[in-house]
Amino acid sequence: AQSVTQLDSQVPVFEEAPVELRCNYSSSVSVYLFWYVQYPNQGLQLLLKYLSGSTLVESINGFEAEFNKSQTSFHLRKPSVHISDTAEYFCAVKNGSSNTGKLIFGQGTTLQVKP
């Protein structure tokens, strides 16, 4: 069965420093990959997605993620973080052959940006 592993449960970082949140998934013939962000007591917001095409995908607020098929990874990066980026981040995957739309989530990574 498909699974997703987020390698760090918490990532503390100082403001304006770069950050990488790691995500690995179990191998599949084809997958669709997503990063969601969750602020306290709120639902999940889609940050970015990889469906096909360029392996580097970007969000409007400076995050980017790269699909690496050989390493089955989809790490999230930002070159300079802000206090407002403090949140929990979830990596999720769907099997490309799925007709149920079922999302498999990682355990989440809490990004703590310090001043």
Added chain:
Amino acid sequence: DGGITQSPKYLFRKEGQNVTLSCEQNLNHDAMYWYRQDPGQGLRLIYYSQIVNDFQKGDIAEGYSVSREKKESFPLTVTSAQKNPTAFYLCASSPSPQANQPQHFGDGTRLSIL
């Protein structure tokens, strides 16, 4: 604005009581989902519905029930059979069940035991 509305935001359940969480969407989406979120465990799928009048069990359906009588509504009932119901419950929808469709989430309901 289109979106997903979950209510109530906070809910308390007494022992032996059934409670129902509401989820309404005005996005005209066919597929709807219920997830349970516990600290450090990510989100786990409870039930999903690909179309009106149809639904399937997810990974942790025991102690829960759903209905899908209208396209825009997908209520979740937490029954007394669910022995550990304290969690954050999230409803989601997508235009269709196709794998390349992202899911949109509501703001959640936090359920606690009295």
